[in-house]
Amino acid sequence: MSYLKVENIYKQFAGKVALEDVNAEFEKGELVCILGPSGCGKTTLLRIIAGLETADGGKVIIDGRDCTMLPPSKRNFGIVFQSYALFPNMTVEQNILFGLSEQKKLNRKQLRSRALEVLELVDLTEHKNKYPFQLSGGQQQRTALARAIALSPGYLLLDEPLSALDAKVRSKLRLEIRRIQRELGITTVMVTHDQEEALTMADRIIVMNNAVIEQVGAPRAIYERPENKFVADFIGTMNFYHNSTGDFGIRPENIILTKNKPSENYLTGKITFLEFKGAMIRVYSKLHDNCEICADLPAETAAAMELTENDTVYLRIADRHLI
Ligand code: ADP
Ligand code: MG
Structure with a gap:
């Protein structure tokens, strides 16, 4: 049984269709990239999975449960956006502790120890007392990732997390995100418009265009056996x-x-x-x-x-x- 599922999702903004009958499934522990050109509906789909946006039709099923009407706070996910959205007046460690403070079951000492654990995981221990402005883009994004996974969420949502970084940092962080994702075995949905990113990182790719899904498959299958002209043209050079x-x-x-x-x-x-x-x-x-x-x-x-x-x-x- 898939861990996450969207069924017949329909969404429009002021009469313009952003998602047209979208169906997708995400297995436990896999990293799936939603890949497509700008404006095709990727972020809208991710926000609907998160509950940050309400669909006009269709269902969101999480772990076998219909969560379509559930508020984001009850959905148990971690999220990272393109812009790091860190609190500028808090240190790296405080940024993570802030996210953890929702966790009512842990005492202060346990919270600190969990913060240090995720900082270790993203390799930021030595930077824990720095403020965001003292960090590179890559380090800021790793802080955002640490914050997203600190609460041990059921799934992770990433919306173009690497787009704002330069090429070298981007390819390093690709590997790092993949390593952490595997280590935690966390079901991850990552939005990207970068085909190379999707091909190198994903277990499976969902190719979208113009509010619909064009093809779903493993990177190699998508590359070697594109099912239509759009996919053939969008991925690689054809x-x-x-x-x-x-x-x-x-x-x-x-x-x-x-x-x-x-x-x-x-x-x-x-x-x-x-x-x-x-x-x-x-x-x-x-x-x-x-x-x-x-x-x-x-x-x-x-x-x-x-x-x-x-x-x-x-x-x-x-x-x-x-x-
Ligand atoms: P992507 O993430 O693939 O670039 P989006 O999901 O952000 O695409 O947007 C899909 C379409 O929906 C676009 O045409 C966009 O302009 C429109 N859209 C997204 N969010 C809103 C909004 N809040 N209000 C109006 N139109 C929106
Ligand atoms: Mg987007």
Whole structure:
């Protein structure tokens, strides 16, 4: 039985539909990313799960119980937003103790010991007496995470928790959130518009667009077997072509490119443009043969292969997706 479930959720704002009959299930202990472009309804869905927003139709089931009408305070979740929302006049430890003060069953000593325990978990022990302005963005967000998990909630909701951070801190925190989530085994729903974030962190991804769910699946399945053009286009790079058999898409890494003429099954092209990306290089080539693909074909290959514009190259399509 799934731990968290939303059934036929419908929501509109002033006549504009934000969620159209959305159904989703979240298993105990898994991390699910809700992924989609800005404005597609991700935050609204998360807020409905939290009870911070009321749906116009549908149900929210938590641990087998219909919680649709339950106020947020009774739903037993922890939440982290994009903006850290820490109290600026309190230290890291006080910020966490404040959240814990709702916990009536623990005495002062127990509260402190729990605060220190979660600070250890997010690796902030040595910063516990600092104020938010003395912390980096990443440390502020780890404080917010510590505060969210301090009460040992039944589930964790994260709304773009890494969006405000720079790339390096973001990828470090991705790993950290994943480690903590696994360690606690806490059911987590994370909203993001960043496909790389979803692919690297999630057990499963829910891809949304325009108020509806387009596809649900494990990262690899979503990437390798997109069910429609939107998912194929939104996740990774997919170039679309049309021929007599219909529309199909090809990912750059599924084009095998060589400088030496292979013995069979290849297309001949001339390099029109090179895009250096560090370890990899994107190679655009114009095909010579009278073939079904007339546009420039982008391939991706190791940058170690020395290529120059106007070079003749040989290409083979390893995999294509029919859309
Ligand atoms: P996302 O998180 O995917 O960017 P949101 O869930 O925030 O999208 O918003 C979905 C749609 O609902 C958008 O068109 C947005 O403008 C609209 N919306 C969200 N919240 C409100 C609100 N409180 N009042 C009016 N419109 C809203
Ligand atoms: Mg949002």
